[in-house]
Amino acid sequence: MSDLIFILLSDSFWAASLRIATPLIFGVLGALICERAGVLNLGIEGIFVVGAMTGWMAVWLGAGLWGGILVAALSGAFFGLLHAILTVPLGLSQHVSGLGITLFATSVSYFSYRTALPNVSSPPRIEPFQPLDIPVLSDLPFLGPVLFQQTALTWRALRRVALVWYVMNRTALGVAIQAVGDNPDSVDAQGLSVYGLRIGSIVVGSSLMALGGAFLTMSAFDAFFFGMVNGRGWVCIALVIFASWRPGKALFGALLFGSFDALQVRLQTEMGAFVPGQVFLMVPYILSIIALVIAARSADYPRALLTPWFKGQR
């Protein structure tokens, strides 16, 4: 028990929690934007893979770190656009299209990686984002390591939370996006484009998801591995329901998940002798399911989620 308190008080634990939460923050925000506009995007898992692969590949080819981030965002946007075309103007099943995007994006990434690097035994490494070194702030006790020695991408994720919150709650665009997810007919009656709002939201949301993947290869690790996304995208889909489609709660959910994940790694080293390590590995997924079960009853789904809308047909 004293071990647990020791862990919870350590700065390295909270720094790890925020680090683990970073890709999820990007992913949950992306999923939130898509779903607020009324479209479920199960392409998220594959878009994570694409972001991880293309961002890493761009840097490896010499594009620079921020060039890699741009490439990752654009490739996420491309697969988002594909999902948007299939689900918005064509009105096809959002479930099946999303799974199709995940399978397609994953196999495109794996195939491209293998084709570019046919015979590598150990994955080539890049120089990833380095921890920030801000005078004074980074040297603060506790807050320094937890907040100010993260990489620039983590800060980008936190700023994105604020931006998404602002756009959703304080701008006409945000009102329109939420309206198109609740009642597209009313948006159409206002003379706004339902298709445009939905497609735009999916494209922007998908590029955020891709940044979550890019964080994995460009900040958390320094190389691309097959299977490295490992369900993080699906976890985001659970977290967005847990967060009832609110950016602030999404950040909270991602941090909560990150801290449980950081805790299980530490408990594993503490208690590995008594309990098989896999028990701890299961914890994050089981927690996501539990969070979903708790949130499901009161979940206030965007009312037009999963419902296609066609112009001139009420």
Next chain:
Amino acid sequence: MIRIEPRTGTSRVFSFVIPILSAIVALALAAVPLWFAGANVIAAYGEMVTGVFGSVFSTSEMLTRATPLIFTGLAAALAFRAKLWNIGAEGQLYLGAMAAVAIGSGAFDVPGIILLPLIIVLGAAAGAAGMAVPTYLKTRFGADEVVTTLLLNFVILIFLQMMLEGPLQDPMGLGWPQSSPILDQGMLPPLMDRMRVHSGLIIALVAAGIAQFMLARSVWGFKLRAVGENAAAARHAGIRVNRSLFGVAIISGGLAGLAGVSEVAGLKGYLTADLSPGFGFTGIVVAMLAGLSPVGVVVAALFIASVFVGADSMSRAMGVSSFIADLIVSMSLLCVLVGGFVARYRIVRADAGKAPV
């Protein structure tokens, strides 16, 4: 202006033509990645065809590969018919396989004659249990089964690794994470000499036949389709929706469990954590290509298995990454989706009344 409107009376021809066209388009689109990989595209297609139909052995390999896909395809097709989104067939497959090696590797004293039937029944039951849990969470708490089944895949895979390094580990396996082999009496007999194709294929075909009959002709199938098309209306008509969902969940999970049984007791003989290269997810593609029809699942599984086996031998011969197979499979899913749109809707000029363009 153009406008999209539903077709009045969908032609039955579409339901045959669309999947075939989608498959052809996906295969044709594979030329792009092949060309990028620097392969001779024509020769590559040639290699794929001979890789599947070049010899009796290669065709038998294709049938071997199709067997688990028929099971997982049926699992997806039946559940999707009721709009129960079982994306967890991959995990349910491993539950079935774990049950099979747990009972089949001689840890329990089971008379030889009933060992194989017991393996089959328990494997199906384990898969069914794996789908019953998310269905309970859906009907009782309203937890979205898409997310729960997806996440349970990971939980089950980690549980599998725990079992393979623990209770199920082969004591003679030199510490490898693999199970003890299934006893000979517990194995599904092979269908042909010196070939790997096994009697799991027969079970899969029988399952498809039963599923087709039940879906089209039985009251159970009628209720299931009613629930899928409009759950509220079905409830209003006195159908117990939750009961129907549980019924199809158990059958869907059971079929996925049988995929695991068939792979482990028909092909591999022992269980490792890489038993399935994503059969659960590929089953979804199979089901969609089949238009969610059980008989169609058999045809679609043969096609997808041909893609995998053909692309495997092509990639060996031409030095192209074998991920090309996954690429073709995922493209055929997207193609059949778009094809389904063409079948259901037509684009009309808004100012030209009802005239089709």
